[in-house]
Amino acid sequence: MKLSAQEEYGLRCMLTLARAEPGASLTIPQIAEIERISGPNVAKLLRALKRGGYVVALRGQSGGYALARKAGEINVGEVLACLGGRIFDAGFCGRHSSATRGCGHNSDCSVRSVWRLVQSAVDDVLSRLTLADLLVEEAGVSVPERARRLSLPIVQVS
Amino acid sequence: MKLSAQEEYGLRCMLTLARAEPGASLTIPQIAEIERISGPNVAKLLRALKRGGYVVALRGQSGGYALARKAGEINVGEVLACLGGRIFDAGFCGRHSSATRGCGHNSDCSVRSVWRLVQSAVDDVLSRLTLADLLVEEAGVSVPERARRLSLPIVQVS
């Protein structure tokens, strides 16, 4: 269970855009410079994020990229899913099946139950976080603290 | 954030061993047959699990593999960490760093805070599950239900 390079770098690009002045846009070379990622790679990441609807692109001489919505309205979990997929996506079932039983509600599906459980735990955490929360954290409040505050209604496992 | 093939198949092998009679052992071909994984691949997975101390190997004609401890004493989270590593391992920090700031307690570390948060959410869930819990589930009780029961003390996010 590892996180992909696209998730790490893509989320960083989003945060860099979130730090920019509202309404302003950053070019690929600018983001590449700030995050020390190669230009082509930044371009690739932003393309994916654009397809997902999280950033908008302005073409032409004074173009660049900007967040599609305000930072407080962009969910971190959704962005990560766009960049790296989900742990337990639809169609996971079909890719593997054991001999004893097919894939109804038995045997090897106890394994899948674990994945579902993990997935929903991750979702519970990430669905509460927006890009804005991460910027707040940079200003001094730690993310765990912020999350604890946000999750007062209590996070159940399943 | 995907789970690796080793985690999926390795955990299945563990469950197959857990289903065997206490004290009995299964050979690689047997496990391969049951789980429809190739023999060499099963061998590789079990080698990793043996290094982790989760299974023991018996060599010779009537050899095979068996769980190193009782199913109720083998933690699912530990097994998965052995098979596929952790989301946020030590040394993650050194692999990436942004331009603006190094890697103290600022900037790009707000990203790392997210990973830490996800990691601890996953740990909270998996640290409560043993192989025996998954076998119980096969007998009728769903894993989410079982987990809910186990997590009565309430699962906080951080």
Next chain:
DNA sequence: GCAATACTGGACTTTTTGGTACAGATTCCC
């Protein structure tokens, strides 16, 4: 002792993912 059945470990091949290159299309500014 000898043959059959196991596990063991390293090297190899295949597949997937990550990253790069380059030609093309769009917009702005003069």
Next chain:
DNA sequence: GGGAATCTGTACCAAAAAGTCCAGTATTGC
């Protein structure tokens, strides 16, 4: 309208993960 700066899309190369192969060692049963 022309040129400069920008995004866009496909194809290509490199690195890592997944899976396979094979020669080797250990143990059992006859």
